[in-house]
Amino acid sequence: MTDTMLQGISDPLYRTKFGSLPDIISDWLSESGGLYKKDVLEFGCGEGTAALGIAIRKEAQRVIGVEILDVFEQCLPLAQAQLGITELPANLYLRKIAPGSPLTVFGTFDVIYSWSVFEHVSQELLRPAMASIFEALNPGGHFFLQIDPLYYSPNGSHMMPWLREPWxxxxxxxxxxxxxxxxxxxxxxxxxxxxxxxxxxxxxxxxxxxxxxxxxxTLNRVTAPYLRRLAESAGFEVVRDYRTKTEHEIPGELLDAYDREALTTEQVVLLLRKPR
Missing domain, CATH: 1.10.720 (Transcription Termination Factor Rho, Rna-binding Domain; Chain A, Domain 1)
Incomplete structure (x- = not known):
């Protein structure tokens, strides 16, 4: 059924969010059983497409998507247009929260994930957000954290569709x-x-x-090393730390002012575990 649903999607971006993204997260968690029958929370769910994909395709026990904006209200209309479904599954819950709100009000989880969202967390809320995620995980639970692009990378402004010049x-x-x-x-x-x-x-x-x-x-200035230190200071164990680099040549004036590693690291993906 789910393969048929993927084949019927006309929007490539929707196919990526509903299909590819849940597959990537599930693969990263394969040694701990993936997402099947897990309690899952998405930190910053946007319109909720990835959370919907995990609820349907990965058959999670429960999926909570939290968002500070109202965009998750588009989840069902988009799903109707792309998947032909008329109601959201019973294991999916999309909720609006205020920045800095504790996540434990929704219970505790086996998996929490965040995809290209953490760079939008206000600088002063980075440490509280990491602590809140740690608190909301069950012992032995995992936090999958991805940021792309990081602020100091060529596309770090997020404005490349309008300003194409690197950095x-x-x-x-x-x-x-x-x-x-x-x-x-x-x-x-x-x-x-x-x-x-x-x-x-x-x-x-x-x-x-x-x-x-x-x-x-409102983009924060987090770097990959700082993000890892932030996670470890919250109590997380780092299971995997994956980073991708740019191939752009760095302008000389930037090397006078910035660290080369920060300028070239475009993406960081961390798989973190809460100790048992």
Whole structure:
């Protein structure tokens, strides 16, 4: 049934979130039994497509998706359009929370995961968020944490659809960077679809660019080594630490000011475990 559902998806991005992403997380957790019959929480679920994929395709016992925005209300309409289902499964719960809210109000979990969300956590909430996730895991439970792109990498501004120059956010003055973002050509429909979590569908160009600027301004500056130290200081054991690098040539002026490792590390994926 689930293979048939995947074949019927017309939107490639939806197929990635519903199909590929749950597969990746399940593979990383294969030594501990994957996601089957597990209690799972997604930290920053967006519109809830990945959580839906885990609930249906991986047959998790319970999937809670938490989000600070209202975008999860799009989960069912998107699923109706892409999967043809008329109601969400009984094992899926999508909830809005305030930034910094404790996660234990939803119980405890075998697996918590976060995909390209942790870079959007406010700097002062990074340590409390990590502690909250640790607290909400069962002993022996796992936290799968992925960030791509990291702030100091070539695409770290997240604004590459509009400003394609690598490291533009580090080489340009802030006012010049903002002006170029606001003056960039009209956003393609495909990009608007990919950015639906951050850009309201009804937003005009001015509102869209304001939303993009706010997204950029509120990115934290976490690096891969700091993220690992943050996890370990919360009590996590690091099971696996995977990083990917850029092949872009670094401008010389950046090497005068920044660490090469920070500039070249684009992605970090950590598999963390709460000790028994």
């Amino acid at each position: 533009a956010h580090l080489t340009m003055q802030a006012n010049e960077f903002r002006t170029k973002l606001f003056d960039a050509p009209k956003t393609e429909a495909k990009v608007r679809n990919e950015w639906a979590v951050y850009i309201p569908l009804e937003a005009d160009t001015s509102a869209e660019r304001a939303a993009l600027w706010e997204t950029y301004e």
